[in-house]
Amino acid sequence: MSTVVSDEKATAKTAPKEYRQFIDGKWVPASNGATYADNDPFTGEKMATVPASTREDAKRAVEAAAGAFPAWWKTPPGAKQRLLLKAADILERRQMEIVGLLASETGCTFGFGMFQTIFTPNLLRQAASLPYQPTGEVIPADLPGAFYMGIRQPVGVVAGLAPWNAPLILSLRAIAAPLAFGNTVVLKPSEESPITGGLVYAEIFEEAGFPPGVVNVVTHAPGQAEPVVDEFMENPKVRRISFTGSTKTGRLLAQKAARYLKRMVLELGGQNPLIVLADADLEYAVNAAAFGTFLHQGQICMSARKIIVERPIAKEFTEKLVAKTKSLKVGSPTEMDTIIGPLINKQALDQVRSRVDEAVSHGAKVLTGGKAQGACYEPTLLSDVPADVTMSRDETFGPVATITVVDDPDEAVRLANQTTYGLAAGILTRDADRALALAERIEAGIVHINDQPVNDEPQVPFGGVKDSGYGRFGGGEAAHEFTEMRWVTVQSQGRPFPF
Numbered sequence: 001m002s003t004v005v006s007d008e009k010a011t012a013k014t015a016p017k018e019y020r021q022f023i024d025g026k027w028v029p030a031s032n033g034a035t036y037a038d039n040d041p042f043t044g045e046k047m048a049t050v051p052a053s054t055r056e057d058a059k060r061a062v063e064a065a066a067g068a069f070p071a072w073w074k075t076p077p078g079a080k081q082r083l084l085l086k087a088a089d090i091l092e093r094r095q096m097e098i099v100g101l102l103a104s105e106t107g108c109t110f111g112f113g114m115f116q117t118i119f120t121p122n123l124l125r126q127a128a129s130l131p132y133q134p135t136g137e138v139i140p141a142d143l144p145g146a147f148y149m150g151i152r153q154p155v156g157v158v159a160g161l162a163p164w165n166a167p168l169i170l171s172l173r174a175i176a177a178p179l180a181f182g183n184t185v186v187l188k189p190s191e192e193s194p195i196t197g198g199l200v201y202a203e204i205f206e207e208a209g210f211p212p213g214v215v216n217v218v219t220h221a222p223g224q225a226e227p228v229v230d231e232f233m234e235n236p237k238v239r240r241i242s243f244t245g246s247t248k249t250g251r252l253l254a255q256k257a258a259r260y261l262k263r264m265v266l267e268l269g270g271q272n273p274l275i276v277l278a279d280a281d282l283e284y285a286v287n288a289a290a291f292g293t294f295l296h297q298g299q300i301c302m303s304a305r306k307i308i309v310e311r312p313i314a315k316e317f318t319e320k321l322v323a324k325t326k327s328l329k330v331g332s333p334t335e336m337d338t339i340i341g342p343l344i345n346k347q348a349l350d351q352v353r354s355r356v357d358e359a360v361s362h363g364a365k366v367l368t369g370g371k372a373q374g375a376c377y378e379p380t381l382l383s384d385v386p387a388d389v390t391m392s393r394d395e396t397f398g399p400v401a402t403i404t405v406v407d408d409p410d411e412a413v414r415l416a417n418q419t420t421y422g423l424a425a426g427i428l429t430r431d432a433d434r435a436l437a438l439a440e441r442i443e444a445g446i447v448h449i450n451d452q453p454v455n456d457e458p459q460v461p462f463g464g465v466k467d468s469g470y471g472r473f474g475g476g477e478a479a480h481e482f483t484e485m486r487w488v489t490v491q492s493q494g495r496p497f498p499f
Contacts (some may be wrong), residue, residue, distance in 0.1 A: 025212025068213030154233030167197030265471035270423030292452025
């Protein structure tokens with residue numbers, strides 16, 4: 001009889017469980033012993049108990065990271081690489097367990113859970129190449145006998161503030177490149193995803209053998225982020241802050257950081273356009289629009305919010321997209337064929353509902369959807385949405401998109417740019433040359449031709465413009481964010497001085 005060998009952690013019950021946070025290589029409770037319940041957004045049941053940390057815990061984590069920094073900085077690149085590759089293998093081994101945790105903690109459907117668990121080992125493996133990258137440069141010198149160098153060095157302690165919507169990806173993105181460049185990190189996951197956005201990574205990095213203090217994870221209760229973040233802002237040992245989240249919160253954090261002359265990397269919200277030109281492949285355009293709009297219930301910063309269609313194909317495109325949207329299964333994220341799972345919490349559900357209702361009360365037409373189903377909101381398409389309602393101005397983080405018909409590509413670009421945001425955009429057309437010309441005019445950090453806006457890979461320069469933030473994650477661009485360029489000179493033969 002054959003015996004199937006499986007990962008013990010993968011077969012363990014995932015809920016309810018009592019967790020601790022990870023500081024200086026130790027699993028510890030909050031300093032005041034407080035905890036909070038981490039609830040399943042679909043069932044409302046408690047899946048775990050998590051430490052509700054204080055500013056004192058954040059300070060301890062920063063001190064641990066600062067203490068570990070000198071040795072980690074000088075750890076040879078090959079040793080850093082081996083640890084990152086081992087962490088990737090552990091993460092991959094625990095894939096199906098983590099897919100289950102993502103469903104229980106964030107309402108993530110099976111497809112998006114698989115995407116996150118495939119993407120993140122690749123992110124670690126790409127980061128494993130970075131320890132060899134910041135090599136610096138030799139700079140020409142006009143001073144006789146001088147030798148000038150530009151040397152990249154890690155900044156020190158990096159604080160990562162990660163959101164709940166794609167926690168496995170976005171938490172790791174906040175810390176993987178900084179670690180690879182020789183920084184130490186303190187990760188603060190969202191209160192909505194403390195496990196998949198933080199504590200799972202603490203387990204993985206501990207098992208991989210990262211030294212104590214190099215990776216620290218601090219969790220906090222709902223409504224209690226401010227004291228923890230204030231410590232990161234005000235503590236001079238924190239030299240960079242990486243934040244992914246809403247534009248409203250990002251603006252407040254940037255104002256605080258400016259007070260302390262502290263640099264941030266900000267990836268914020270998006271009001272992302274998807275332009276469908278008249279020569280687009282119709283079936284492909286419908287599939288792309290549905291995916292870009294409804295993946296993970298539209299709770300992705302890159303989700304298509306404004307579908308802009310050229311008039312000759314608008315009627316047929318809209319009819320086909322409405323039909324496809326009606327076919328998407330709404331329900332439990334634990335059922336593998338569910339496409340639309342729950343929104344993260346009641347507040348999110350209420351916001352989507354209120355914005356759809358406001359748009360309809362001002363003349364918008366509901367083409368399909370427009371109602372809540374328990375903790376879920378039906379996939380919804382609207383037309384004739386006025387420019388002065390909230391949905392037209394702000395990011396609505398849910399399974400809702402608007403459809404607008406235009407007469408030509410120039411009008412499509414003008415409409416795409418009528419927003420304060422500038423994260424991602426998509427252009428669907430058979431004419432790549434024309435699309436490249438249009439892409440230059442779209443005010444976004446990311447433009448995808450013959451694709452919808454939801455796209456990412458670990459090595460690309462990811463980030464937005466305007467109210468979608470500043471700085472870039474990914475690949476070599478991350479070196480500009482998480483290292484300092486220093487000018488170092490050597491004067492080999494002395495120099496004359498005028499006095």
